[in-house]
Amino acid sequence: MPAINIAIVGVGNCASSLVQGLSYYREGANDTVGLMHWDLGGYKPTDIHVVAAWDIDQRKVGKDVAEAIFAKPNCTTVFCETVPLTGTKVQMGHVLDGVAEHMSEYDDHRTFLLAGEKEASKAEVVAALRETKTDVLMNYLPVGSQAASEFYAECALEAGVAFVNNIPVFIASDPIWADRFTKAGVPIIGDDIKAQLGATIVHRVLTDLFAKRGVKLERTYQLNTGGNTDFLNMSNHRRLASKKISKTEAVQSVAAERLHDDNVHIGPSDYVPWQNDNKICFLRMEGTMFGGVPMNLELRLSVEDSPNSAGVAIDMIRCAKLAKDRGLAGPIDAASAYFCKHPRIQMTDDLAAQAVDEFIAVAAE
Numbered sequence: 001m002p003a004i005n006i007a008i009v010g011v012g013n014c015a016s017s018l019v020q021g022l023s024y025y026r027e028g029a030n031d032t033v034g035l036m037h038w039d040l041g042g043y044k045p046t047d048i049h050v051v052a053a054w055d056i057d058q059r060k061v062g063k064d065v066a067e068a069i070f071a072k073p074n075c076t077t078v079f080c081e082t083v084p085l086t087g088t089k090v091q092m093g094h095v096l097d098g099v100a101e102h103m104s105e106y107d108d109h110r111t112f113l114l115a116g117e118k119e120a121s122k123a124e125v126v127a128a129l130r131e132t133k134t135d136v137l138m139n140y141l142p143v144g145s146q147a148a149s150e151f152y153a154e155c156a157l158e159a160g161v162a163f164v165n166n167i168p169v170f171i172a173s174d175p176i177w178a179d180r181f182t183k184a185g186v187p188i189i190g191d192d193i194k195a196q197l198g199a200t201i202v203h204r205v206l207t208d209l210f211a212k213r214g215v216k217l218e219r220t221y222q223l224n225t226g227g228n229t230d231f232l233n234m235s236n237h238r239r240l241a242s243k244k245i246s247k248t249e250a251v252q253s254v255a256a257e258r259l260h261d262d263n264v265h266i267g268p269s270d271y272v273p274w275q276n277d278n279k280i281c282f283l284r285m286e287g288t289m290f291g292g293v294p295m296n297l298e299l300r301l302s303v304e305d306s307p308n309s310a311g312v313a314i315d316m317i318r319c320a321k322l323a324k325d326r327g328l329a330g331p332i333d334a335a336s337a338y339f340c341k342h343p344r345i346q347m348t349d350d351l352a353a354q355a356v357d358e359f360i361a362v363a364a365e
């Protein structure tokens with residue numbers, strides 16, 4: 001199998017976990033533990049190589065990706081200390097609204113923004129994608145980066161590179177963008193990555209269970225706290241809107257009956273700096289069961305957010321490459337439904353898992 005060349009936009013915690021994972025699995029340790037697929041349609045994690053990367057933070061720009069992933073403000077757990085140099089240097093990106101809160105507003109770090117460093121133009125990004133023979137572009141910009149995500153989506157379209165939209169900005173699920181990818185012959189998977197065993201999938205599976213067992217879900221909340229830049233960004237409500245829509249729709253879409261807005265509260269709830277990349281989710285579900293008798297369920301989930309995302313990203317990359325190999329274009333619906341919170345077409349996670357397996361089997365033929 002040939003290699004899969006990926007480019008990364010936004011060398012934050014999620015990118016750090018992904019790149020660490022590529023080394024972790026390359027070293028042969030724990031071959032398959034923590035993966036949904038070791039061999040996905042003939043592609044293994046060891047086939048993935050980072051060939052281009054963009055960021056806008058001086059602490060990362062100019063460094064090899066293997067070093068930039070450990071630069072501040074990244075704070076995720078280091079589970080692979082020795083990541084060999086990739087030979088790929090982080091380039092200055094295009095800023096627009098793709099700037100994290102800690103750099104834009106109440107900010108000690110503004111100086112780290114590369115004043116004087118020329119921003120990458122669209123032509124330069126497209127040329128770099130072509131020169132490096134990038135197969136898949138991973139969008140890891142901060143939540144709320146609408147314009148910047150659209151800029152890189154445009155670059156992917158022009159370069160004919162598959163686009164994986166990990167963030168809650170609506171591109172794969174937006175009919176106009178979906179149509180543009182279809183017409184350009186370019187596959188896209190998105191929107192908003194659903195963590196391996198995160199708040200969304202747990203909440204969805206339990207909501208589906210209520211539906212299947214005939215228990216009427218009356219009220220629910222999902223409160224999340226964390227201390228990474230994602231949570232810091234989301235303390236700015238302007239950047240939060242699409243994230244709340246994405247997370248809420250992910251749960252509403254599997255409920256037997258849509259809950260009234262007053263009875264569902266799902267969102268990032270608070271920024272707790274000392275938590276760093278540890279995310280804690282508090283979940284409550286209230287229902288009515290046999291005989292109209294009430295019940296409730298409470299759950300607390302504690303996860304390291306970024307490895308939890310990387311465990312899914314490693315499969316999205318390979319599905320995007322399989323789609324590209326097969327000449328598929330536009331949103332890849334099975335993969336988007338299984339791996340993302342806000343796909344164009346929602347499915348239960350059981351059906352989505354089955355649809356992904358079928359997609360892999362057909363795509364690999």
Ligand SMILES: O=P(O)(O)OC[C@H]1O[C@@H](O)[C@H](O)[C@@H](O)[C@@H]1O
Pocket residue numbers: 014166167168192193194195196197198199200201230247305306308309
């Ligand atoms: O735990 P959930 O609800 O699946 O959400 C997790 C993911 O949500 C994404 O929006 C974040 O950018 C990721 O950092 C995170 O891993």
